Amino acid sequence: MKFALLFRKSTDPSDQPSAADMQAGYAQWKAWMTKYSKEILEQSPARSGPKPGGAVAVCRGAAVTDGPYVEGKEIVGGWSFIEAESFSRAIEVAKEVPMFTSVEIIELATF
Amino acid sequence: MSAPELPEHWFRREFGRLVSILSRRFGVHRMQLCEDAAQTALLQATQWWPSKPPDNPASWLYRVAHNYVLDELRREKRDGRYLAEVRVDYAQQEVQDDVLRLLFVCADPAIPPESQLVLALKTLCGFSTEEIALRLFQSADAIHKRLQRARTRLRDDAELQGVCPERVQSVLHMLYLLFNEGYSSAQPDRVIRRELCDEALRLTLMLTEDPAGALPETDALLALMCLHAARLDARVDGMGGLLLLEEQDRSLWNRELIQSALGHLARSARGQTVSRYHAEAGIAAEHCIAPAYAETNWQEIVRLYDVLERIAPSPLNVLNRAIALAEWKGAEAGLAAIEAIDAPSWLRGYYLWDATLGELYRRRGDRERALSHTKRALAAAPTNPEKALLERRITSAEALDASAVGTRRS
Numbered sequence A: 001m002k003f004a005l006l007f008r009k010s011t012d013p014s015d016q017p018s019a020a021d022m023q024a025g026y027a028q029w030k031a032w033m034t035k036y037s038k039e040i041l042e043q044s045p046a047r048s049g050p051k052p053g054g055a056v057a058v059c060r061g062a063a064v065t066d067g068p069y070v071e072g073k074e075i076v077g078g079w080s081f082i083e084a085e086s087f088s089r090a091i092e093v094a095k096e097v098p099m100f101t102s103v104e105i106i107e108l109a110t111f
Numbered sequence B: 001m002s003a004p005e006l007p008e009h010w011f012r013r014e015f016g017r018l019v020s021i022l023s024r025r026f027g028v029h030r031m032q033l034c035e036d037a038a039q040t041a042l043l044q045a046t047q048w049w050p051s052k053p054p055d056n057p058a059s060w061l062y063r064v065a066h067n068y069v070l071d072e073l074r075r076e077k078r079d080g081r082y083l084a085e086v087r088v089d090y091a092q093q094e095v096q097d098d099v100l101r102l103l104f105v106c107a108d109p110a111i112p113p114e115s116q117l118v119l120a121l122k123t124l125c126g127f128s129t130e131e132i133a134l135r136l137f138q139s140a141d142a143i144h145k146r147l148q149r150a151r152t153r154l155r156d157d158a159e160l161q162g163v164c165p166e167r168v169q170s171v172l173h174m175l176y177l178l179f180n181e182g183y184s185s186a187q188p189d190r191v192i193r194r195e196l197c198d199e200a201l202r203l204t205l206m207l208t209e210d211p212a213g214a215l216p217e218t219d220a221l222l223a224l225m226c227l228h229a230a231r232l233d234a235r236v237d238g239m240g241g242l243l244l245l246e247e248q249d250r251s252l253w254n255r256e257l258i259q260s261a262l263g264h265l266a267r268s269a270r271g272q273t274v275s276r277y278h279a280e281a282g283i284a285a286e287h288c289i290a291p292a293y294a295e296t297n298w299q300e301i302v303r304l305y306d307v308l309e310r311i312a313p314s315p316l317n318v319l320n321r322a323i324a325l326a327e328w329k330g331a332e333a334g335l336a337a338i339e340a341i342d343a344p345s346w347l348r349g350y351y352l353w354d355a356t357l358g359e360l361y362r363r364r365g366d367r368e369r370a371l372s373h374t375k376r377a378l379a380a381a382p383t384n385p386e387k388a389l390l391e392r393r394i395t396s397a398e399a400l401d402a403s404a405v406g407t408r409r410s
Helices: A019-035 A087-095 B010-026 B028-048 B057-076 B092-106 B113-123 B129-136 B140-156 B165-184 B190-208 B216-231 B255-267 B276-289 B298-311 B315-329 B331-339 B345-349 B351-364 B367-380 B384-398 B402-407
Strands: A002-010 A048-050 A056-060 A063-065 A074-083 A102-110
Touching (some): A019 B010, A056 A087, A074 B028, B010 B028, B010 B057, B010 B092, B028 B113, B092 B113, B092 B165, B165 B190, B190 B216, B216 B255, B276 B298, B315 B345, B345 B351, B351 B384
Antiparallel strands (some): A002 A102, A048 A102, A056 A063, A056 A102
């Protein structure tokens, strides 16, 4: 199964990471990418899009909800594509994305 | 290719460089936009570099930040003249000049010194508003207001110059304040304090390498910073308690830093100028080169305090001079010197005033006065390590023979 992960963050200017936060974040990203190197795809899957009726979830810290419930003050700050054997594995990967306030998981279909 | 390993504080340094070089291209009045661009570029780097490391990280960052500014300006349309693609080499030399230049921009005489400091911490050191508030013991709100006012001032004044000799003194003062915040503030977190000292050292070192900034005073200030930084770790015991100079393990002092400080101090002796930094660095150097506390050249230190008092008069210097005098000629001479001070009420209420009197009376064997002064100092001491130190002194004063009160000066 392939998934798109959409990373969201706050738009509040006073809520942006400092240089020190970013330095720590860089190390966390490296760790995340190393840990899930099997799942993370180098490129977006060709001819793909959201699977009609497919699985969708939003991770916010430890909390996982089943809908794309997004805070009004959040914007997409990045994305990744992953391949995982199951939806629950995809959630595990998404839960550990560093530096972002929420991660939306969208199941993909190839056309 | 694997993601590059980045040195400590790398993001902070790159942030300062990016803001500096961008604000030169696009104007200081666009500082806020340049900061946003630097922020965005670094944030992108945290995400993309682990999987796609660039060949040249610095130029990658510059390209992303530069494009961000162009996009924003395009959106504003009216700034069409900036749209021509500017090709720049991200050469080290140029960047360093830009960082310095921005330091001088921050030293605008129309901006109060404390706000200059806040501006420099934000734009050159990449500290967030909250981080600055934490480091300077002010509310984030107050820091925010200072920043806004300073930025407005920069935006409104198109006449701003870059590295100009008239501002070197303000730049030095700003760096001196920055270092002092790290060195002698009441902030208990040593890591935070160390960082401030490191930033001040880094920027001052840069200034000594610039033709416009390399005055004798700059070398003196750098020497002063190195001499204090060399002793930073030895100032606390294993439990975080403060140690007196005489209690410190001198083998923990950083010899390398002291050596390089003495080099800068020697270089600072060129020309006719004797600044407060010269005098203060001279005093610190005397402490650092003394093999033991008892072998300190107190006579020379007293002389340097006299020099300092002439350049930058302060009752605090006179108090410190009295302490050195007591070491040189005995407690009696020290007490006499303190009595001669026309001390303002803030100094009399300052805990070091009573702490010094208490200690000198203790040495003279005057138990009662030693206790009463040290207790007053304890009540006014600002931090826990200082309180602990004063409590130790009270214990030792209490151990004095009560009958020795008779030795009170007639």
